[in-house]
Amino acid sequence: MLEHGDINLLAIAQLAFTLSTLKQMNYEPILVSSGAVGVGMKILNLNTRPDTIAKQQAVAAIGQSELIKIYNQRFNSYHQLSAQVLLTRDVIDFPESRENVINTLDELIQMGIIPIVNENDSVSVDELDHQTKFGDNDQLSAIVATLAQADCLIMLSDIDGFYSDNPHTNPDATLFSHIPTISKELESSAGGAGSEFGTGGMASKLKAAKRMLDVDSHMVLASGKNPSIIFDILKGQDIGTLFSKTDLNIKESDK
Structure with a gap:
């Protein structure tokens, strides 16, 4: 996002070009992104972040679909397929669902598709004993990298x-x-x-x-x-x- 709240389309375009080129060079990139709430706020013309969890999740749901649409459009311009993978912390914590995530990422990579991983902000919460948030995007990216056994x-x-x-x-x-x-x-x-x-x-x-x-x-x-x-x-x-x-x-x- 830019400082004034607009979506940084130039950065997304550059990122799509870079990752698509890396794919052609036989790298296996995975993109971990965020911004669903910010994009949703922009679509709804909201100047301040909603103050309730329900409203934040509703805004995230709106923003997420728009964000992935923008990514898909930019990747498609380089003839590169991408796929959305939405995660919550509890999915990672349970062995069976964790293995399913790993299998999904592996299969997408084998198919030549770039996974775009986001936290599922529309359902993630962090309250008392029901913690499904990763905490922040830094932790999400590191967790995804370890799951995928990434070199870097x-x-x-x-x-x-x-x-x-x-x-x-x-x-x-x-x-x-x-x-x-x-x-x-x-x-x-x-x-x-x-x-x-x-x-x-x-x-x-x-x-x-x-x-x-x-x-x-x-x-x-x-x-x-x-x-x-x-x-x-x-x-x-x-x-x-x-x-x-x-x-x-x-x-x-x-x-």
């Missing part, structure tokens, strides 16, 4: 990588190029759960990175301003922050 999770964000401090408020903050392990010091740098920088921000991204490191995989955090940056990341260029137990970058041969 590329997380495109509104920040260039992981910094020693909030770069928006501290001009002396330095960018980490490579992080092999998640230490207490790094978690402290990310900010607490109650901070603007920590909530749904770097603290969440560190948690996602830890998921990938725990399964001996990799994660790259980089700016999503231009999604074609993925090509440079896969060529091994020093872009953003690489979370990996080794200092090896993700090479183009790792598909």
Whole structure:
């Protein structure tokens, strides 16, 4: 979404082009996306997020269908099929349904189709003992990556990588190029759960990175301003922050 609430059609088009090209290069990309509520708010001309769960879920239902339609249109222009996969946390927590998710992703990939994974916001809740939300999109992307046994999770964000401090408020903050392990010091740098920088921000991204490191995989955090940056990341260029137990970058041969 753009700052004024419009759908960032240019970014979606660039993303569709990038992933379609990667598919032609024999990569097996999976896209984890969000934005259903934001798109729904735009369609309904809402300036503020609804304050009840029921209204939020209704807005998400409206936005989700529009969002996937836009993705399908953009992918179709590159003769690439895509498919929507909606998930809730409880589906992942139960072994049988978890296996079904894995099988679905595997089958779509084998069919040459790019899965577009979203949290099912129209039914997800996080109340008392009925928790079906993933928490945020960072966690969803890491969970999907581990389910799919992905070689690398590329997380495109509104920040260039992981910094020693909030770069928006501290001009002396330095960018980490490579992080092999998640230490207490790094978690402290990310900010607490109650901070603007920590909530749904770097603290969440560190948690996602830890998921990938725990399964001996990799994660790259980089700016999503231009999604074609993925090509440079896969060529091994020093872009953003690489979370990996080794200092090896993700090479183009790792598909």
